[in-house]
Amino acid sequence: MLTRRSLLASAALTVLLATGAQAQDPLKVVASFSILGDLVHQIGGEHVALTTLVPADGDAHVFQPTPNDAQSVAAAQLVFVNGLDFEGWMDRLIEASGYKGPVVVASQGVDPIPFEGDEEEEGHGHAHGEHAEEGHGHAHGEHAEEGHGHAHEDHADEGHDHHGVDPHAWQSVPNAEIYVKNIAAALEQADPANAAAYKANAEAYEAKLKALDAEIRSAVAAFPEDHRTVVTSHDAFGYFAKTYGLNFVAPEGISTESEASAQDVAKLIDQIRAEHIPAVFMENVTDPRLLEQIASETGAKIGGTVYSDALSGPEGPAATYIDMMKNNIAMFSAALK
Template sequence: MKLSRIAAAGALLMALAAVPIAAPAAAQSTPGGAETRLPVVASFSILGDLVKNVGGDRVAVSTLVGADGDAHVFQPAPADAKKVAAAKVVFVNGLGFEGWMDRLVKSSGTKATMMVVSKGVEAREMEEEGHAHEAGKEAHAGHDHEETDPHAWQSVGNAEIYVANIRDGLIAADPDGKATYEANASAYLEKLKALDTEIKAAVARIPADKRRVITSHDAFGYYGAAYGLEFIAPQGVSTEAEASAKDVARIIRQIKAEKIPAVFLENISDPRLIKRIADETGAKIGGTVFSDALSDDKGPAATYIDMMQNNIREFSAALSS
């Protein structure tokens, strides 16, 4: 298995190296020869939406992992190397989320500034084995290895930190746009503050003894810590590793013992595991929530704000009934 992965990685690097990389474009012209736009790249769809809200008409945003895509298992293609090569700024989540990014940047030869938007976030650390499923739970002392949870955007407060970092990154790359980026960020932060209040009010209406949620992988730890829900998942913080039979059996026992009312599908995950858990426990499937990616433009989570509103609606409907 390891050899096949190494071979696959080697083939990818060779493919990327063979792609003719254009020199980074200074900007892209808007219709009518108006003001030029700053070419930037965002690593995944949720981050791309945040960058668009701050950058507005001054930026041209390309996203690597698109709608309903799983960044944990993403494999860059030669076209992605071209996007990165042409960028002035590349925005990444950090916290170990984009394990493929260093290879892609090296292969692209880009001169872009790398901006880690989670800078300043208080990272959630958890056990790699026997995952710390409880919201906000720290790894126990004495374990040799801890895993950082990268899904910090699931707390709106953390998304506000992302927005401030995006604003500063755009200003550094395009000082002439400072006033625009500051105004856009300020307006968007007001929307995020209202969203945060909306989620807290919705959770407060859920009976305290029903605030437990089963999801496919452990992507909602920051959400739980911020809003007072407990999330339990058969998979860890990455979808790359399959859930063990032991973890699945433990969760089935817990659902039955604690009478957890609902389990939720994720847009990026194979639904079969959650459906099996629902069948074996009698818990109802509460609906689809969005963890690591937005929906397409026609879906219920086309933007970050839409995504967070969709998720709290799904949680509220299933847990309040």
Template structure:
């Protein structure tokens, strides 16, 4: 029997001399993600081997975001950049050019079937009566609803695209990232099942929700909920008085109980609707940004759970 200590020492020396096949010795991959929700998904897959900086931080609104010189510097130093796509980041091309970024730009929604905006129709294009009622009125995103992450099956596609992007950027680390992605996909599968189960307790006729900004079309399609919004897909559009009056008539006629303000939207409009219908707003939903770390929606999974609990309770009249 050889003594343990020398053999352990030899093993340590050999390990130190070996090339860093797993990429563990390299500094973390410097990644920029366009907004906080996407940054969280990248962190879940990347783990400690990536350093992720969101351009639009938690609580920020990507629809009206103005890039800063600091953002251009961050982009210029990045090894890899992730964007949502579907017209969500109207400012990204100018920023990439200003930063002189020459690396890969990974579009996280690659392969997702987008929901088209419904153009035309009375009052600027709110088409509420089609299946699941995702009314879209969108002049800012080139005719597509970009909020694809609001469906968990879509978020799973984001995760696969993120893993592919990371693996292409640093193949040596790929096994670690594939493993992280697989574990996270299991968590998202459970999240999706939990959301479906939560809505099972709400009769279909009661699955109607008023929100201040139409960001939930993918949630509507995935989970069979009808969202009615007086504002279009982008937070920088204002609803007409006609839109609001029609919505108030519909709330009264259909006895809708669930009324929500999003964390980024002006509450004035919903306060007017609340006054005229007697419905109290049922709290805040998170649509385009996570909450700060100490809030109820600090991660994507937390956000989807928070929104679903708030929505189902309000729809049941609790």
């Protein structure tokens, strides 16, 4: 049977033979979630056969890999992860798959935001700090119970002492530029024959990211100074807040693993009323019901759906990283301007 991959491979072969280069199959690459998958696709192009584990609209915080996912990892030549403790299930999946190749942490080199300790300084509410603490302990406890691998047990042991980090670094475009540099470097090393193509793709894409960053900054500059706080489902926008100067509050912490407590929700409702926060935003990866309830109790309007931890499907408004960021800023602009 002639598969799509072999069609692509034979097309590549024709091109390579025509240019006198050595023919080869596309590099088999796995990316842990859809946003990272798009970045890898932008740089790898047709030289990469990409499998994305957590699909569009999927929640990586609570993802449960299937035997199919283990097969994809086993067959890979290169695996990309976000890191910053985003994919708690990844170590176990890699161990189960028997994969021994490189695991590239795309966020390597970003300045991580701690989620315990200095919430007050950064202007997040009190509820946020308490929530992060609770969520952290609980999540690690669960991992430890389920954990078959050593990595997770070690992690759980450290969990109660170390201060965790916010994993959602891609929500700041300058961080996405760091991801792109890491992705390009890893592809160049794994597949030197196509290094020039990866380098060129990365340069072209970085120019688009710079334009995107400027677009977001000018959109935020148009928001009134005292009208820059919005509500989302979980704390996925810390890096966006830090880079662009919006404030976000959320009933859930930096992971969706633990549900918001009634007390957290009550505090948030008080805060929305006291600060006249105008809008709450659904996230594509979380259940909308809690936010609908918060909106109806406070009179805040529902500002639409933002994409935090996953892209939309190909027909949706956030099918690529750049479209996702454009969609989100358009939603915030409509509510805050």
